[in-house]
Amino acid sequence: MNPHIELLLSETWSQIESLYLKEKKRIDAFKSYHSLQAGLRDYLKVGYRKGTASYKQGSFFVEIEEPFSWSDSAYTWESEVSIDELSSNLLKEEYAPALQQRLYTLFMSDEYGSHFFDYRFELWFEFENEQSEQLYIHNEQWINTSKLTTLQQALDHFIKDKVTSDLPVLPKEKDLFFFAKLMLNKDIIPTDVERVSSLFDQLDLKLFNFRSLYSDWQSTSTMALRFWANEIFLPTYFDAESEYNTTLHLKSAESLPMVDEKELALFIYAALRIGKQDAEQRKTYLEYAVQLHSEQAQRYLRQGSGTIESERKTDLFHGKANDILQLIQIKLTAEDEPHYREALTYICDLLRADFPREYVLKFSSKQKNFLPIKGLAKSALHRFFANALQYKELHPLIAEYGELALQEFAWYNDVEAGEKSVMPGTYAILGLGLYSTDYSPLLIRYMKLVDTEHQSAQDHYPAALVEAHGMDASFVPTLMSVLLASSESAKPLKGWGDILEKDELILAWDTQLQSLEDYQRDQVLYLLCGNSAKQKAFMQKAERLRSSTHS
Known part of the structure; x- marks a missing residue:
């Protein structure tokens, strides 16, 4: 040598x-x-x-x-x-x-x-x-084929034990990363979009009522699919513009390999699942799939799945919908109650046909109304419902929409994912709550479903509610449901000190507080009163009033 x-x-x-x-x-x-x-x-x-x-x-x-x-x-x-x-x-x-x-x-x-x-x-x-x-x-x-075989057997056992098994058996948080990663590894299992989608959907359903695990699974599965798409699938068929410009271009005919149809099908599935959290990424992935001659991707971009009414046109409005892109487009020929009614009816019909609740709305109007709630995104969707809420005759239909739209652990795509993201039904239901106490039951149901870890728009709602309706003892249960739905970043309410001096209100709040868990009571007292001294003073007044009432 x-x-x-x-x-x-x-x-x-x-x-x-x-x-x-x-x-x-x-x-x-x-x-x-x-x-x-x-x-x-x-x-x-x-x-x-x-x-x-x-x-x-x-x-x-x-x-x-x-x-x-x-x-x-x-x-x-x-x-x-x-x-x-x-x-x-x-x-x-x-x-x-x-x-x-x-x-x-x-x-x-x-x-x-x-x-x-x-x-x-x-x-x-x-x-x-x-x-x-x-x-x-x-x-x-x-x-190492021995290790590979052991890993394949471990995955099979995990699927039977933790994924397809009945409750109460659940995977642990750390299991989710490895499971999602292995399901996309063709060394471990042959590429099979039907098996991947079936098992991912089963885990969606199994974890849905376990908030933390469900949230972890959604982010983990999305991350695994995004990594597979960006690092494994796309580089096979596309080249980046440069090291610093990641815009992709289809490889030249000489270097472009034959498209693996099973992997292309998995890529389209990845686009749809990722799209639940990132609509723009979904659209980009589908456009790449079109370049690889996917007729399915082309159809999705043009008309959606084909299972919903993709277009409705009358003398009063023109509506279009694409369930794959989670997009609704509305054009009104005029802005009044009948025109908004037809548009709302179309949207409700779409939701009844299982149109995704996490949609984005394209809508232009001369009226630029928004709800008087601090922190809400001034999106086209928000503006559409604020405009429609002006017409009292539409309130029952808007409430029907709210019932149809409500979906836990879901967010509209009207803004980029972040602090202004809100649960479907938010603009309709919060707006109805400001217009009339008749919709308090719907409002209370909404507040019970809010994901307080990922949404904070409701934090500024109590002030708007009291501004709209004032406060009396009968309204306290509704306000209590709103305070209980506040996020950890919510601040004590301002300007309620004088209101809470009234004996009737102190007793009403005290009655509600007695039924709460300790941590909930602490949360509500902080939002109602502020610092510990004010909380203590409030509870002392409540105790005196309670004692005098019973004597």
């Missing part, structure tokens, strides 16, 4: 061994390992990289994990070997085979523990000379 190659091999292995021993110590410290994870280390790159400055000499390096495009995780060392002493042929014929053999033997063994290596390992050689010219580039991937 060439002496320079022999010395470089010794140096390289010394670097790898040192890094792996540190990793082994870290991995051995884990208290437990997840059955859906075969191991951690799955990548290694060795090579020589020219310095960024022309006057700076390059260095040999090792990477033990794949870096992000914007980062450099390489470990470098000062070598006794000069890159000028190595040829492409020496690297290919002597260095690479020797290192491959030693690494492969290590990968297939349990020398560093059974969970050190994953079932798959990717090895890269990337050498350039001092003129930044390519010297030797090669990569290969290995699979």
Whole structure:
């Protein structure tokens, strides 16, 4: 063996061994390992990289994990070997085979523990000379079939035990990441969109009543699908404009592989599921699918699924709907009660046909009304309902819409996901609550469904309610439901001090407070009174009034 190659091999292995021993110590410290994870280390790159400055000499390096495009995780060392002493042929014929053999033997063994290596390992050689010219580039991937089989069996067992099983058996939060990731790994299971969608839907239904787990599952499954789409599917058929411009262009005819129809079907499913949280991403993915000649994606973009009334036109309005894009478009020929009635009727009919509640509305109007509630997004959807609420004759129909639209753990797509996102039905129901106390039962139902961890629009609603109706003892239960639905960021209500001096109101609030859990009582007292001294004074008054009433 060439002496320079022999010395470089010794140096390289010394670097790898040192890094792996540190990793082994870290991995051995884990208290437990997840059955859906075969191991951690799955990548290694060795090579020589020219310095960024022309006057700076390059260095040999090792990477033990794949870096992000914007980062450099390489470990470098000062070598006794000069890159000028190595040829492409020496690297290919002597260095690479020797290192491959030693690494492969290590990968297939349990020398560093059974969970050190994953079932798959990717090895890269990337050498350039001092003129930044390519010297030797090669990569290969290995699979430990024994570990792969064990992982497949673990996934099958997990599906039977935690996904398709009956309640009360539930997956744990940490299970969700590994499950979603493996379901999209064609090493583990062949690409099968029907199986993926079926199991994902089953888990949706199973976790729906468990708020925290359901929320984690939605974000985890979306993240896994987005990663698969961006890092695995799209790079197969598209090239990025540049390292800093990620706009994708279809590969040239010579380099474009034949489209895998099963993977394309999974990509379209990913677009639809991701679209529940990111409508713009869904549209972009479907447009990419069209470039790959997907007739289904083209149909989705043009007319939706075909299962709903995609268009309705009368003398009073023109409505269009696309359930895949979750988009409704409304044009009124005039702005009055009959025109808004026809538009509302169309939207209600769509919801009865299972049109997605998390839609976005395209609507223009001369009237620019909005509800007097601080913090609500001034979107077209908000404006549509604020305009329609002016007509008292429409209130029963708007209430019907509210009943149809209500959906827990869902948000309109009228704004970018964030602090202004609101549950379907919000603008209609909050508006009705301001116009009439007749809709208090609907308002109370809405407040019971609000996800207080992800929505805060209701925090400013109590002030608007009292401004609209004042406060009397009969209205306290409604106000109580609103306060109980406040988010953690809600602040104490201003200007209620004088109102709460009335004995009748103090007793009404006290009666409601007695039925609450301790944490709920603390929450409401804070919002009603503010600091602990004011809370204490209020409760003392309530206790005196309660005692005098019973005596």
